[in-house]
Amino acid sequence: MTLAMTLLRRLEGPQTLGRGPAFWTAFALVVAAAIAYPWFADGYTVGNTAYFFCWVFMALGLCLIWGYGGALSFGQTAFFGLSGYAYGVLTLNVGAAYGFTLAALVLAVALSAVMAALLGYFLFFGRIGGVFLGIITLSVTLALERFMAQTAGPDWKIGAARLNGYNGMSGMPPLTVPWFDGDVVLFPDVALYYGLLALLIVVYLALRILVNARFGNVLVAIRENPERAEMLGYDVRRYQLAAFVIGSALAGLSGTLYTAWGQYITPSSMGLTAAALPVIWVAVGGRGDLTATLIGTLLVLGGFQALTIYGSQYALVVMGLLLVVVVLAAPDGLVVAGLRGLGRLRRREASR
Amino acid sequence: MDLLTHAFTFLYQIGDAFSFLVLSACGLAVVFGMMGVINLAHGELIMCGAYVTAASTRAGLPLPLGILAGALAAGAVGMVMERLVIRHLYGRPLDTIVATWGISLAATQGTLILLGSSMPGIGTPLGSFTVGGYSYSTYRVVLMVAAVAVLAGLYLAFNATRFGTLARATIQVPHMAEALGVDTRTVYALTFGLGAALAGLAGGLYAPTMTIVPTMGTTFIMEAFVTVVVGGADIFLGTAPAALVLGTVRALLTTWQGQLFGQIGLLVAVILVIRVLPRGISGLILRERA
Numbered sequence: 001m002t003l004a005m006t007l008l009r010r011l012e013g014p015q016t017l018g019r020g021p022a023f024w025t026a027f028a029l030v031v032a033a034a035i036a037y038p039w040f041a042d043g044y045t046v047g048n049t050a051y052f053f054c055w056v057f058m059a060l061g062l063c064l065i066w067g068y069g070g071a072l073s074f075g076q077t078a079f080f081g082l083s084g085y086a087y088g089v090l091t092l093n094v095g096a097a098y099g100f101t102l103a104a105l106v107l108a109v110a111l112s113a114v115m116a117a118l119l120g121y122f123l124f125f126g127r128i129g130g131v132f133l134g135i136i137t138l139s140v141t142l143a144l145e146r147f148m149a150q151t152a153g154p155d156w157k158i159g160a161a162r163l164n165g166y167n168g169m170s171g172m173p174p175l176t177v178p179w180f181d182g183d184v185v186l187f188p189d190v191a192l193y194y195g196l197l198a199l200l201i202v203v204y205l206a207l208r209i210l211v212n213a214r215f216g217n218v219l220v221a222i223r224e225n226p227e228r229a230e231m232l233g234y235d236v237r238r239y240q241l242a243a244f245v246i247g248s249a250l251a252g253l254s255g256t257l258y259t260a261w262g263q264y265i266t267p268s269s270m271g272l273t274a275a276a277l278p279v280i281w282v283a284v285g286g287r288g289d290l291t292a293t294l295i296g297t298l299l300v301l302g303g304f305q306a307l308t309i310y311g312s313q314y315a316l317v318v319m320g321l322l323l324v325v326v327v328l329a330a331p332d333g334l335v336v337a338g339l340r341g342l343g344r345l346r347r348r349e350a351s352r
Numbered sequence: 353m354d355l356l357t358h359a360f361t362f363l364y365q366i367g368d369a370f371s372f373l374v375l376s377a378c379g380l381a382v383v384f385g386m387m388g389v390i391n392l393a394h395g396e397l398i399m400c401g402a403y404v405t406a407a408s409t410r411a412g413l414p415l416p417l418g419i420l421a422g423a424l425a426a427g428a429v430g431m432v433m434e435r436l437v438i439r440h441l442y443g444r445p446l447d448t449i450v451a452t453w454g455i456s457l458a459a460t461q462g463t464l465i466l467l468g469s470s471m472p473g474i475g476t477p478l479g480s481f482t483v484g485g486y487s488y489s490t491y492r493v494v495l496m497v498a499a500v501a502v503l504a505g506l507y508l509a510f511n512a513t514r515f516g517t518l519a520r521a522t523i524q525v526p527h528m529a530e531a532l533g534v535d536t537r538t539v540y541a542l543t544f545g546l547g548a549a550l551a552g553l554a555g556g557l558y559a560p561t562m563t564i565v566p567t568m569g570t571t572f573i574m575e576a577f578v579t580v581v582v583g584g585a586d587i588f589l590g591t592a593p594a595a596l597v598l599g600t601v602r603a604l605l606t607t608w609q610g611q612l613f614g615q616i617g618l619l620v621a622v623i624l625v626i627r628v629l630p631r632g633i634s635g636l637i638l639r640e641r642a
Contacts (some may be wrong), residue, residue, distance in 0.1 A: 072446050074453075119623070126627035131390040131445050135577040136623065142574045143619045272570050276457050283450055313465050320458030327451040328440055 011205060013212030015068065015220055017289045017339055034197055043189040047261075050189075052301045053196040054257040059281045059297040060207055060290060061250030067287030068211055069243040070223030071129070075137030076251040076278050078144050079112040081270035083252030084259040085148070086111045088169040092161035096173035105175065105256050112252025113245050120244040124237045129226070141270045148267035168266030175260045192261065203250070207290050210246075219243055251278075273316065277304075280323050286333025296335045360483050362603060368492050369599035369606075369614075371499035374592065375557060376572040377579035378502055379550030381591040384580055386523050386543045388445055389438060392452040394576060395569020396459040397548045401426040401555025403467070406564050409474045415560065422556030423549045430548020434541050442540070456569070463566040471564040491560065498557055502550065503592055509546075510587075519543055574615070578622040583633055593633050598622075 012019035018027075038046045058076055066072050086108035087101075094100050119140065123133055152165025163169060175192070210216055222229045222236050230236050259265045268274060285296015300319075307315035330337045380394045391397075405422035409415050433455065441448045478490040510516035521529040522539045530536050554572065562568060579598060583590030601621050606614035 072449070074449075122623045122627045128626055131384075131388075131449055132581050132626070134446070134449050135390060135581055136626070139574045139577055139619055139622070142570065143616050147616060272567075273457065273460075276453055279450060279453065313461065316461035317458045317465070320454040320456070320461065323454030323457070324437060324451050327447050327454070328437065331444075331447060 010212060011208050013216075015211040015216045016208050016291065017336070018291050031201065035194075038190045038193060046193045047189045048305075050193040050196050051258075051261055052298055053193070053200055054261050055254055055278075055281075055301060056200060056294060056297050057203060057257070058251040058254035058278050059285075059293050060203060061247030061254075062278050062282045063247075063287055063290055063293035064207060064211070064219075064250075065243050065247035066282060067289070067293065068216060068219045068223065069240055069247075070226075071124075071240050071244065072131075072134045073137045073244065073247070074134045074275055074279065075139075075141040076248065077270045077275040078137070078141035079116060079248040079251040080255035080258070080274075081141070081144060081148070081265065081267070082115060082255065083108040083112045084255035084265035084269065085163075085169065087256045087259045088172045088265055089158045089161040091172045092169070093159040096176045099176060099178040101173055101176045101260065105253075105260070108256045109249050109252045112255070113249040116245045116248030117241070120241045120248075124241045124244065127237070138272075138275060141275050142272060145267045145270040148270065166267055168264055168268075170264035172259060172263055174263060175257075196257065203253075204290065204294060211290065215239070215242070276323075277319070280319055282333075283323060284326050284334055286336030288332055289336055292333055292335035292339065296333060299335075357483060357486065361486065362607065364488055364492070365603035365607065366596075366599050367496040369602045370595050371492075371496040372558075373575055373579045373595035373599055373602075374499040374503060375495070375554040376576040377583070377591055377595065378506065378587065379547040379552075379554065380576045381580050381583060381587045382506065382550060383544055383547035385587055385590075386519060386547075387442070387540060389442075389448050389544075390445070390452075390580075391438075391544075391547065392449055392573075393433065393456040393459060394452075394551050395571075395573040396456050396463075397426045397430060397551035397569075398555035398558075398572050399460075399463065399566065399569040400429055401552025402559040402562070402564055402568060403463070403471060403555075404552070405556035405559040406471055406474050409559075410472065415474070415477060419553065419556035419559075422559070423553040426552020426555065427545045427549030430551070431541055431545040433548070434544040438544060439537070439540070460566050460569065467566070469565065473562070473564050474560050476560045489561075495557055499595075502553070503588070507588055515539075515542065575618070578618055582622055582625050582629075584629075590633050597633075 008024070012023075037049070041049075058080055062073065062076050065076075087104050090104040090107060091101055094104070119137075122128075123136060128136060148163065149166045151163035152167070154162070156163045156165070161169065175195070177195075211219070218229065218234050218239050221232070222234070222239055226236050255265070255269070258269075281297040281300045282293050284300050285294070286292030300322075304315055304319060307318055326334060332340075376398065379397070380391060383389050383391055401419075401422035403422075404425040405415075405418045408421045409418035413421065433452075437451050437455065438448060441451060476489060476491050478494065480487040480489050482488075508516075510520060518529070518534050519539050519542075521532075522534055522536045526536055529539075555568075558572075562571070579591060579594050582598060583592075583594035598618055598621065602614040602618050605617035
């Protein structure tokens, strides 16, 4: 019981919205609903929800880098694509036996983390901040897109895996978990849904602990005033680099899961439009808080897909304008603004 | 191919890369240098210039007038953008980038919906000339001249006109300029309009050499961004030398490995340069002068 209490205490703090029994009861209810959900929906819808889950990791990573660290990275899709392609190359060469897809997942995410550390070293230790950081990271993802788009020729292959240029790679195996009586293949329906749901809860809670620990407090101090944090003796560059690496690894995780989900990956997943989408999710939800980002991302993804069904060409126009309106009218994000409004309403009720 | 032809080809490629970098970056550099604002819809303003130029040229206007129309149209769009969005976000540079990205998305897709996936192009005028058995496009030389002319024009505009003096005063000490009766809001609006018009000019100038599609802005922005990043905040001490250095790098890599490696090498060069020179070339020059 005391252990549970300590754990719970570390999950809440000044850097996250939502605390106390009310919040965690609601959290438990949402998790229970999410677990029960596949019994009431058909396989396609469940697979589609799993598709939404794939993207949330990238959004949470961007929330950590941008919302908590104050460093705007526009190039998270670079790591998304990098890990996606890495998963494809690895699994197309080795196959899915003996749970190798899980090893490929880990390797692909690790690759993103290493690349992020390399790029981040030049950026943060060169003290590139503010707008330049966004521009350089965006340029990196655009350059990667251009590079992958021209790999159509048969000479562009790594082992047995053809890169296929603009058409992208396909045919890689889905995630496969070795089990006692044979492999469990996580096809994009109920099985993958539960896997992703568990992973999402773990990542969300781990990030909550991280941002409420010393690391998160220093990160927020740097966001608020880098000079002050530096004067207090913190190495600003290391903290920002660490946040960048963690966030980019999460983007890589998204890319790997996406590739395993749809069994394909294309260069346009690193293009300008793709790069804008995570920024929209995080900005609309509320970049300053993990929970707001999580809710916002799922809402915007759902809204985007609904728009695509009813008028695909207008979806991006709406997304673009939504971003402009949110930045102008609710800079902290719609979900955060909504939660604050609810809190104010409750306080007014209580004082009455 | 003898040495002289070789040298000419190389110089021609450097000039070509230089003019592309200067023209695509100068509008962005003016706005960034003067206002500290990075406009991610820069590529869409270039696209706007190219569309207006192509449309008016096809409607019978001579090309130079068409290019002028493109620049003016983009400038007007830029002023509207400043009035509706940018003005409310001064002092929040990160939010400005995000908001202009939203504009960029909506503008690209909106153009696609309204005007279709491509527009019939206008052929490259002026034909070609031959040096040592190889032919070169004359229009590319015109573009090089245009790039130099734009730099000279901007130098005059900021150093020899009343607007330039007021703009520089506003940039240096805004509240002092305001106290002395300068309408700083108008100065910001005009500066942004000027940057947008320069983007439109770049679009107009390159319209005859490219396919006119709604996503053509992306062709320009990466190069424009890296030039501004390497150059730093000053147009003349930053953008111009940065364009020269990066143009040379790109020409070298393009001759050696092809177009794509020219672009990727450019980016790697930039990441290495900013590690050493965080404030860009102009930061280095200004620090040594100070």
